[in-house]
Amino acid sequence: xxxxxxxxxxxxxxxxxxxxxxxxxxxxxxxxxxxxxxxxxxxxxxxxxxxxxxxxxxxxxxxxxxxxxxxxxxxxxxxxxxxxxxxxxxxxxxxxx
Amino acid sequence: xxxxxxxxxxxxxxxxxxxxxxxxxxxxxxxxxxxxxxxxxxxxxxxxxxxxxxxxxxxxxxxxxxxxxxxxxxxxxxxxxxxxxxxxxxxxxxxxxxxxxxxxxxxxxxxxxxxxxxxxxxxxxxxxxxxxxxxxxxxxxxxxxxxxxxxxxxxxxxxxxxxxxxxxxxxxxxxxxxxxxxxxxxxxxxxxxxxxxxxxxxxxxxxxxxxxxxxxxxxxxxxxxxxxxxxxxxxxxxxxxxxxxxxxxxxxxxxxxxxxxxxxxxxxxxxxxxxxxxxxxxxxxxxxxxxxxxxxxxxxxxxxxxxxxxxxxxxxxxxxxxxxxxxxxxxxxxxxxxxxxxxxxxxxxxxxxxxxxxxxxxxxxxxxxxxxxxxxxxxx
Numbered sequence: 001x002x003x004x005x006x007x008x009x010x011x012x013x014x015x016x017x018x019x020x021x022x023x024x025x026x027x028x029x030x031x032x033x034x035x036x037x038x039x040x041x042x043x044x045x046x047x048x049x050x051x052x053x054x055x056x057x058x059x060x061x062x063x064x065x066x067x068x069x070x071x072x073x074x075x076x077x078x079x080x081x082x083x084x085x086x087x088x089x090x091x092x093x094x095x096x097x
Numbered sequence: 098x099x100x101x102x103x104x105x106x107x108x109x110x111x112x113x114x115x116x117x118x119x120x121x122x123x124x125x126x127x128x129x130x131x132x133x134x135x136x137x138x139x140x141x142x143x144x145x146x147x148x149x150x151x152x153x154x155x156x157x158x159x160x161x162x163x164x165x166x167x168x169x170x171x172x173x174x175x176x177x178x179x180x181x182x183x184x185x186x187x188x189x190x191x192x193x194x195x196x197x198x199x200x201x202x203x204x205x206x207x208x209x210x211x212x213x214x215x216x217x218x219x220x221x222x223x224x225x226x227x228x229x230x231x232x233x234x235x236x237x238x239x240x241x242x243x244x245x246x247x248x249x250x251x252x253x254x255x256x257x258x259x260x261x262x263x264x265x266x267x268x269x270x271x272x273x274x275x276x277x278x279x280x281x282x283x284x285x286x287x288x289x290x291x292x293x294x295x296x297x298x299x300x301x302x303x304x305x306x307x308x309x310x311x312x313x314x315x316x317x318x319x320x321x322x323x324x325x326x327x328x329x330x331x332x333x334x335x336x337x338x339x340x341x342x343x344x345x346x347x348x349x350x351x352x353x354x355x356x357x358x359x360x361x362x363x364x365x366x367x368x369x370x371x372x373x374x375x376x377x378x379x380x381x382x383x384x385x386x387x388x389x390x391x392x393x394x395x396x397x398x399x400x401x402x403x404x405x406x407x408x409x410x411x412x413x414x415x416x417x418x419x420x421x422x423x424x425x426x427x428x429x430x431x432x433x434x435x436x437x438x439x440x441x442x443x444x445x446x447x448x449x450x451x452x453x454x455x456x457x458x459x460x461x462x463x464x465x466x467x468x469x470x471x472x473x474x475x476x477x
Contacts, residue, residue: 011311013312015256017193017304017308019302020294022302
């Protein structure tokens with residue numbers, strides 16, 4: 001098995017790139033790709049769940065109290081939630097802020 | 098072992114049957130069609146327990162080949178020309194997933210102009226996609242090499258797919274005497290396929306995931322190293338096949354003919370070698386020191402063996418059945434690189450494109466050119 005020579009990542013190089021242990025997409029946090037961050041204004045939100053339905057990456061989480069929050073570990077900032085929100089309760093801010 | 102006069106395509110089907118593939122995805126294309134037609138008949142007769150998948154295109158056939166192999170079984174298919182071109186997208190995926198699928202390619206020219214006859218432009222154009230490629234000269238060599246190829250591709254060190262390249266029509270449709278081994282003999286030579294990983298819903302794994310820039314190169318390097326190790330496995334399979342069946346093809350990677358004290362030689366692949374053998378014999382009778390090198394394995398490329406084979410040679414003519422349009426014959430490019438620094442005079446001939454015959458007169462002209470220090474050209 002080859003060893004990683006790139007960066008600090010510890011990786012296993014299996015023949016044919018097979019992943020034998022499930023859950024690699026949970027370990028691999030992709031939120032770092034984001035340049036725009038969605039922010040929910042809970043005072044405007046009516047808990048309709050449109051954002052949760054439309055999020056292509058399962059990054060909107062439904063909380064026990066019925067509110068919604070964003071999982072920034074995986075949200076890539078595509079802005080679909082903000083676009084689909086009927087009350088404009090989600091705004092997109094640049095990550096540089 | 099059964100002795101018979103058989104069409105090469107049928108012989109390849111019989112050899113494939115002896116290797117016990119479980120799934121055979123197929124899409125017909127000339128001049129490969131007889132191979133899969135014969136296999137369909139074999140399965141229909143109940144002589145082979147395998148499933149045929151009638152794909153709607155070669156792209157689908159190759160995808161089915163990959164998927165079936167991933168489920169942990171041995172597979173087989175065959176294609177040619179535009180069919181192989183349509184498979185292109187899937188070829189590196191099969192190789193990158195390290196699936197030892199085996200496929201026969203009845204080499205045929207690529208369009209346009211449309212042409213159904215032999216040259217090597219289809220297979221040579223995909224030589225960089227991680228498939229072992231072995232070119233053969235005769236029906237017997239096709240049978241024997243197909244059986245060996247499964248063993249090479251499936252060996253633990255290799256786990257790569259392989260193509261058995263046969264010249265379309267010039268070999269695929271030729272009837273020759275051949276010996277077809279018995280099932281028990283092949284079973285002894287070719288062990289049961291032991292997959293590294295199995296796509297099994299009961300034990301889920303991920304096959305074919307994304308590799309980011311921090312890991313793609315390592316996977317590619319592993320693939321390359323496996324291909325280099327395949328050289329040893331090809332030699333070993335040839336050697337052990339020879340011990341068991343009494344037939345060997347050079348060292349497996351290349352085969353030389355009357356090269357012992359040769360000063361001038363020709364190198365090529367496939368059926369043109371048969372013609373060249375007779376010309377070498379004729380010139381040897383006239384005391385000309387000529388010989389012949391048959392390249393069997395284009396990938397992996399046996400550069401060390403080739404450097405050894407040319408020791409003592411003054412001139413070598415490379416006959417390419419393909420042209421890298423805008424440059425030269427690709428085999429010539431590979432050989433110039435392998436022989437870099439040697440004093441050998443190399444010349445390049447482009448020949449046999451689109452089924453143009455390569456005749457004994459052509460080969461003789463090449464030898465005469467070589468001995469007179471003339472450079473290559475197109476054998477029209």
